[in-house]
Amino acid sequence: MIKYIFKRLMYILVALFVIVSLTFFLMRIAPGSPFASEKSLSPEIEAALQAEYGLDNPWYVQYKDYLISTAKFDFGESMKYKGRSTNDMISESFPISLTLGIEAMILAVGLGVLIGVVTALYHNRFPDYLGTTIAVLGISVPSFILAGLLQYFVGLEMKLLPISGWNGFAYSIMPALAIAITHMGFIAKLVRSSMLEQNSSEYVKMARAKGLGKWTTVFKHTLRNALLPVVTYLGPLFAGVITGSFIIEQIFAIPGLGKYFVTSITNRDYTVIMGTTVFYSIILLFAVLIVDIIYGFVDPRINLKGGKK
């Protein structure tokens, strides 16, 4: 097990190196500069700015500097937001995105599994139709439309929740729901379909034959195996929730990291792009690793290579 994790950590290092290099070169290919604006700069000022951020060096020097700063996790100062360090920007905004993301994940997984289990247990009966309809609606309404509808009806018309901002739990309900809804539907469907599969398998029939109750069987046997695809989905879900919340953050004016990430790309704010890219990559790579480890725990049929059987 430890050997396995160690191996995976080595892979993560290699992957990070690849990502970091890829980002660097992709950034160089993309046209534009952090100092571009509608009113163009005089060549002298432009040169001074380039020199200040070391952008006048040949690419290999920049690449080297950049690898060194990445290794030290010190990405330097933003080129757009004067006097602000990338690390500060990330450490201020990420907790907000994370909070929102976790709230959304709890909603998505909680409701998704619940609906999935209920629909599977009452296969082709009323609860199944109701649950499936909810799941399908969740999947079929794009999050930004839901966000707009919620904001308009719940926020403005009914005045139940604040329209925008980030000043407490009430502010997070609508955005979290908007992020969660698609994933909820997704999870509900995955759970339903794998529950149905499990229900027809021998061990469940066996358990039922032994006289175990319906719900006991669900919790003791079916659910555990039926959650497998959900676990697989957790990695992408986490990634999607953390990085994909940009539009939601924008609609609800939430000062999260997603907003910084997208605006840093459109601003060509190289240092912030690098910082956020590396940061996101580390999170995503670890998310995948953790999911794989959980996977090994949940599914007894899978053995992690390098681990003891």
Add this chain to the structure above:
Amino acid sequence: MKKNFLWLAILAALTLVLGACGFGGDKSSDDKSGEKTLNLAIASEPPSLNPQLATDTQSGSILNGVFEGLTRVDDQGKVENAMAKDVKVSDDKLTYTFTLRDAKWSNGDQVVAGDFEYAWKWALEPKNASQYSYIFYAIKGAEAYNTGKGKVEDVGIKAIDDKTLEVTLNNPTPYFLELTAFYSYMPVNKKVVEKNDKWFAEAGDNYVTNGPYTLKEWKHNDSVTLAKSDTYWDKENVNVDKINVAMVESSTTADRMFQSGDLDFLGAPFQSIALDKVNSYKKDKSLNIKDTAAIYVYKFNTKDDVMKNKNIRKALTLGMDRQGLIDNVTKGEQKPANGVVPKSINGWDSQTTFFKDNDMTAAKEALQAGMKELGIKDASDIKVKLSINTDEAHAAIAQYIQEGWNKNLGINVTIDNSEWQVYLDKVDNGDFQVARMGWSGDYNDATTFLDQYTTASNGNNQTGWESKEYQTLMAKAQKETNDETRLGYLQKAEQVLMADYPVAPIYDYTTLYVVKDGITGMEPDVLGNINLKNVKISK
């Protein structure tokens, strides 16, 4: 199995703990009774709240509230003294002597002439790479120092004593006292700034201001809070105690906040009114419209194989239904533009009319002539690429004009839509035929619009057009001390430019805003700035 569930439980607990700490604390609006609060929104995080580094209207609108320059411009465009008690201009109009009033910084220090000298020279120092440094180029020796060709000693900015600042200019500059109201010309507290070069990154003890408000709080990407300053010289005339500026990127969201009462004001230079909402505010008569010194144009690439032809350019310029565009798409009662300088600029209401809007007969004639010159038989063989940067409003305008050109002139038009940076790159490299551009005046004088066309190499020209005659007229205007004659030269220059149609003017901007009842003093001036100092709340 129990062990596994334990794992999951631990994970869940961990997420909850993590989750509990991220909710940004409670709402900061600890409204004391009787405190007058103004709620505003801007579209994005201000890139910099250092007056010498700021380049955008977002930052500018806040800087206007917390700092104060030598002068201020009121909403009628009239210059009034601010930090300066008195201004003396020499007869040759080249030397300005400012006498400072007794004013204090927010930390209690005296505002001295040296603070101005320090700030202005800091902006010009090449290594600071201030993007707006060109706004100081009216001052003698400023351009040379800024571009590394001159010395700091030769710059015409001199603090004679703590109360007297002497500025020497290159040329008579009739609008110089407007410049001194611009945020780049605002002072900084030399003592504090020299000790801490990142003083402007956060609100706090180092962010020392001399304006009507102080920067009380800056929650990055979230909000900025201004509070009435106790040390401001004219604090009796400041009516508002607190200003909350939320950062709301989506104009639809900002609109909903206004409707629900979370915002007191909506409109430029703060977050603007969503295009789809303009009509409904117009209907309930709450919409305010004010002319603004800014212009929306389509620039032609005169180096392009088709666009090099003047008649084609003329045909495209004349073949636009500007009034229809304004009535149906932009909706803000903008004025159809006729030249490259907006009509609201000083003295420009007397400028001649260059062409008739939506003049299809003349447009078709010009098109025929142009096609003949280029040897094109059928109008549909002309393929025009109209470049815009991605934006709902630009796309709508482009589609309207595309339809018109196609329907009335029979030209094939495709819209080339790129992301902002890519777009700038394309336009700067001449990789376009027709490109949209907006230009807003930095000060109320025609030169802020005309300077860019002086040479083809000017980074803001982009059309590749230049003319000896135009250059001569601009040079003459620069040296002229008589305002009347100077205006004549500038108007003549615009006539020279418009005879060649390197630019198709579309409309002069207006500033649209809605404001809650009981709030006055939020009328923007002709440059679109709002003096937060003058805002009054009567409730």
Add this chain to the structure above:
Amino acid sequence: MNQPKQEIQKISKEKFNIVGGRHEQTEQLAETSVSFWKEVRIRFSHNKLAIVGFVILIIVALMAIFVPFLSPYSYKENLGAYNAAPSSKYWFGTDDLGRDVFVRVWIGARISLFIGITAAVIDLIIGVAWGSISGLVGGRVDDIMMRIADVLTAVPYLLVVIILLVVLQPGLVPMIIALSITGWVNMARIVRGEVLSIKNREFVLAARTLGAGTGHIIMKHLVPNALGAILVTMTLTIPSAIFTESFLSYLGLGVTQPMASWGTMASDGNNALDTAPWRLIFPAILISITIFAFNAVGDGLRDALDPKLRK
């Protein structure tokens, strides 16, 4: 030695009939795979929801194909009526540029469906191949293949997409490439997960012992068993491709105006919710109905295909 032989001879001959060679019998067994698809069809047609979904998809497809030809208006024509409410003249109203929403919705259907289906098919091909090979071969190959997939998921998607669209110019093909470049990873993971849980089952082990090759095992055993999961994932890839398209349109990297897609129409209409709601409602309803239909068909197929549900 003689005795048993004699006894057999006593019973034999008359009591045995020649019923045919073994060859024919094995072929009959193989033929059950033909009736398998027949059975799928029968069971699918018994699923009412799936049939409804199927019909909806057909209708949407037909409308997308024919409406733009038959309508008196063009999708980019300014009709002079701005933000007009739905009426007998403009069935779905007009938008802020005076264009008929009805025509635009069906033009949008073409674009969105094309993007969604193409992306899903590409994901399917790459994802299934990648996931099943990785899961089946295992060991070092699995490790490397999965680590490549990890890297792809960890590369911030938006960065890749923006740069891709910048280099290739926004349009349909770059959009599809952008959607597929990391989209298949999810499919590959799910397939691999399924494969891992199936490959140690008795029937696969049996096939292996009998000397079946990897290709045979993938096609004959793993794919049919994983088909449920694959189909569910695929029916969900189409909507997610449609969403991603709208997300990218929102950032200005989507289809170029005046061309329409459901995503761009919905995100434009979102701003007009209280002034011209029809600009949001119609594309949103069509998105929902279509995605519902894909789901219903997908579920129906899954139930029909599931080998374990076969009686």
